[in-house]
Amino acid sequence: MGAWGPGLFSDDTACDVRDEYREMLEDGVEDDEATQRMLDSYAGALDDADEATSVWLALAVTQSKLGRLDPTVRDRAITAIDSGADLARWSDNPRLAAKRRDVLEKARAQLTGPQPQRKKVRRPSRHVTDLQPGDVLSYRASNSNLALLRVARIDDERHSVAPVLVALDLTGTHVPNQPELDSLADKPETPFRLDGSPIPAWASTSWRVAVFERIDYDTAGFQRAGHTIARRDDPAFHTRTYTSWQLLSRDLERNLTDASAMPNP
Structure with missing residues (x-):
């Protein structure tokens, strides 16, 4: 148990x-x-x-x-x-x-003790994303660095239809042209230890992101930045990180402003 x-x-x-x-x-x-x-x-x-x-x-x-x-x-x-x-x-x-x-x-x-009156139980509202596989979102941090996230697939669950996002391996301030965008690899995750040490930047590079408190990607600071090609394993892609748009924007802000996450000049 x-x-x-x-x-x-x-x-x-x-x-x-x-x-x-x-x-x-x-x-x-x-x-x-x-x-x-x-x-x-x-x-x-x-x-x-x-x-x-x-x-x-x-x-x-x-x-x-x-x-x-x-x-x-x-x-x-x-x-x-x-x-x-x-x-x-x-x-x-x-x-x-x-x-x-x-x-x-x-x-x-x-x-x-005394029991409450019988309550009606209704299904919670089910948000359905308007994003599609291959869509690319950008997030610009306070230092102007960009994160690019591609939609690997759409996950249809009981309470929401939400995108599964994967960070692209790019650090910079501009969205690349289409050929470069299509050639970008997925960003690798940074291993971390379960010993109480701080979680490093990019410890997670994929997320299932759901709407919470009616805040969708556009109101959380994300913008559509284009479209990219699918990867072979996308239909079965699995992420261990479930989050909301608010929390994802917070995490990306930390990732993009953490000096240890930036490439050497």
């Missing part, structure tokens, strides 16, 4: 349960059916002592917040809390164990 902290949803399984259950409701699945689908889907996890607690708690608390708490799910979650088995997983760290105890006490109070 991937737990990274004592919070109720600082856990991969708990997050998956919450998200999958909510998505069913967004799709119009009735309450009882959604609950049964979740129990069927996580039957294997429910047979595991550690994961079962995460499943019951995540499902019960999510249902409670939406005014849809199933009595059986509630009872199983409370039994899991009262058994003390969950706290045993944190016994080697008293500080985290104390925090987890508080989390469980609050969850128990929520599940046993």
Whole structure:
């Protein structure tokens, strides 16, 4: 199980349960059916002592917040809390164990207390980008240096249709002509260490970028700079970095103004 902290949803399984259950409701699945689908889907996890607690708690608390708490799910979650088995997983760290105890006490109070009215669950708005594969965007930093980012592909997910961008290996102040633009390679990433040292410039050179707070690329300082040829691996290109246009512009500003990222004169 991937737990990274004592919070109720600082856990991969708990997050998956919450998200999958909510998505069913967004799709119009009735309450009882959604609950049964979740129990069927996580039957294997429910047979595991550690994961079962995460499943019951995540499902019960999510249902409670939406005014849809199933009595059986509630009872199983409370039994899991009262058994003390969950706290045993944190016994080697008293500080985290104390925090987890508080989390469980609050969850128990929520599940046993008055429940909110049943809430309507609607699908969130789904932004669809107007960018296309091959489009090139530019971003000009405060020192006038440019970053050029090409659209490798368009990623169609449940909550957005967003571009996957790759930085082109160019440092300068002007957009090159078309032949040079088509010949540019993708910028390589700069390795970094997980030892607390500062993250270097260009630690990430590809991103899936979504609209957040209605800020799209044009309002975040990006401009269309042209179009370039596709690369052979673009249809299957994968990035590990998901971000927003605001955060990407901030990161590019740092990359372009960091002296260590600039080529030697």
